[in-house]
Amino acid sequence: TEGEPGALRTPIVAVLGHVDHGKTSLLDKIRGSAVHEGEAGAITQHIGSTAVPLDTISDIAGELVDPDDFDLPGLLYIDTPGHHSFSTLRSRGGALADIAILVVDVNDGFQPQTHEAMDILARTGTPFIVAANKIDTVPGWNPEPNRPSKVAIESQSDRVESDLNERLYEIIGQLSSKDISADMYWRVQDFQSNVGVVPVSAETGEGVPDLLTVLMGLSQRYMKDEMAIDVGGPAAGTVLEVKDTQGFGTTIDGVIYDGTIQANDTIVVGAKPNSIVTEVRALLQPKPLAEIRSDEEFEQVSEVAAAEGVKIAAPDLDDAMAGAPIRVVRDRDTSDVVDLVQQELADIEVSTDDDGLTVKADTLGSLEALVSTLEESEIPVMDASVGDVAPRDVRMAETASSSQEQSILAFNVDVLDDAQQLADQEDVRLFGHDVIYRLIEEYEEYVEEIEE
Ligand code: GTP
Ligand code: MG
Numbered sequence: 001t002e003g004e005p006g007a008l009r010t011p012i013v014a015v016l017g018h019v020d021h022g023k024t025s026l027l028d029k030i031r032g033s034a035v036h037e038g039e040a041g042a043i044t045q046h047i048g049s050t051a052v053p054l055d056t057i058s059d060i061a062g063e064l065v066d067p068d069d070f071d072l073p074g075l076l077y078i079d080t081p082g083h084h085s086f087s088t089l090r091s092r093g094g095a096l097a098d099i100a101i102l103v104v105d106v107n108d109g110f111q112p113q114t115h116e117a118m119d120i121l122a123r124t125g126t127p128f129i130v131a132a133n134k135i136d137t138v139p140g141w142n143p144e145p146n147r148p149s150k151v152a153i154e155s156q157s158d159r160v161e162s163d164l165n166e167r168l169y170e171i172i173g174q175l176s177s178k179d180i181s182a183d184m185y186w187r188v189q190d191f192q193s194n195v196g197v198v199p200v201s202a203e204t205g206e207g208v209p210d211l212l213t214v215l216m217g218l219s220q221r222y223m224k225d226e227m228a229i230d231v232g233g234p235a236a237g238t239v240l241e242v243k244d245t246q247g248f249g250t251t252i253d254g255v256i257y258d259g260t261i262q263a264n265d266t267i268v269v270g271a272k273p274n275s276i277v278t279e280v281r282a283l284l285q286p287k288p289l290a291e292i293r294s295d296e297e298f299e300q301v302s303e304v305a306a307a308e309g310v311k312i313a314a315p316d317l318d319d320a321m322a323g324a325p326i327r328v329v330r331d332r333d334t335s336d337v338v339d340l341v342q343q344e345l346a347d348i349e350v351s352t353d354d355d356g357l358t359v360k361a362d363t364l365g366s367l368e369a370l371v372s373t374l375e376e377s378e379i380p381v382m383d384a385s386v387g388d389v390a391p392r393d394v395r396m397a398e399t400a401s402s403s404q405e406q407s408i409l410a411f412n413v414d415v416l417d418d419a420q421q422l423a424d425q426e427d428v429r430l431f432g433h434d435v436i437y438r439l440i441e442e443y444e445e446y447v448e449e450i451e452e
Pocket of ligand 1: 017018019020021022023024025026080133134135136137200201202203204
């Protein structure tokens with residue numbers, strides 16, 4: 001129904017919560033894949049997006065969702081990482097979202113990143129529901145795979161039921177101590193003033209039908225007006241990742257949240273020092289239910305309308321930054337659009353000190369996360385930039401005043417050969433890791449060693 005008058009866009013759903021509480025597993029359960037396997041350090045390092053069309057939601061939810069009752073096209077999920085160092089990515093995911101699922105492990109309750117996620121949702125005014133996950137781990141739980149949780153709970157022994165209820169009321173209590181009135185979703189009448197708690201298992205699937213039903217109902221009921229965008233207007237979106245795609249060179253994975261992008265559009269993409277103005281060469285779209293980050297086959301499309309994940313191939317994208325804005329120019333002045341993008345970019349800057357470490361990361365989001373984690377550990381950063389370690393970074397690191405700070409911390413990037421040689425020659429230490437806290441630990445261990 002894209003482009004038809006009165007067409008509604010897909011609501012964007014951010015999945016937020018503490019590390020290991022089951023965000024990725026829940027999405028895996030919904031889409032029947034296993035993205036969380038093979039993640040570095042079992043921690044999701046980037047935001048991914050997954051489109052789930054209405055028909056699929058209806059298949060999963062069974063009689064709970066009749067497609068004829070809905071005119072929203074489905075839901076677009078954004079997974080976010082729970083590890084504490086990724087607060088910027090969480091916050092970007094939260095800001096991009098129309099609605100959110102806050103995942104809370106029933107055994108673990110509220111944890112630091114649960115609180116942080118709630119603060120993001122409060123700040124951005126994003127409505128949310130709570131998925132009380134891992135109900136299958138209550139001792140004595142008798143699995144009722146993929147059934148609505150209300151039904152599955154009723155068929156448990158009294159002991160299991162009261163054990164689970166105790167944990168669920170603990171979560172409801174924690175929400176109420178944050179001034180949020182919450183209740184089991186089946187008792188909630190008005191989802192605008194009350195947060196619904198949906199008991200789920202990402203492992204055995206109980207509660208997944210009701211979770212989707214509540215999300216779909218909530219979106220349809222309260223977000224229909226916001227979803228009625230000018231689908232034909234010039235697209236606005238956000239870069240999730242910048243990466244090489246075979247046959248297309250450097251491409252960007254992004255989420256379009258407004259308007260339409262076409263295969264011949266001129267676009268502006270946020271970058272340093274200057275934003276990129278370029279022509280789209282190809283729009284590549286993942287098939288429905290495919291995770292945009294995996295190496296699935298993409299198909300070329302002539303246009304993509306909000307809200308949808310899209311891979312954009314265009315010349316000169318090397319300096320594009322994850323987290324940066326994407327804007328289609330269309331009938332506007334290119335320079336006006338460039339100004340808009342530069343302004344937005346200025347809001348997501350990384351601040352640095354006069355003296356300290358040199359830091360490299362693969363995306364703007366991970367760079368911000370790395371720098372803010374170093375800041376928390378009171379480790380000064382002199383220079384922070386996105387991209388592989390190059391000779392100029394070694395030259396920069398050399399200018400640090402203390403020998404321990406003549407180091408480069410590289411997150412998830414390569415070291416160019418000539419940079420490695422120069423570092424060896426100039427005695428600049430290189431630390432590389434694809435898990436932020438490990439990278440910092442390695443550096444801290446080194447500092448301890450030389451201080452001894
Ligand atoms: P980060 O991305 O690192 O923040 O974690 P996450 O919230 O995405 O958690 P993930 O889905 O990776 O799950 C963490 C662990 O919990 C994995 O070992 C999962 O198999 C397990 N797990 C997730 N959901 C459930 C559940 O409902 N039941 C059980 N038994 N295990 C679960
Ligand atoms: Mg995850």
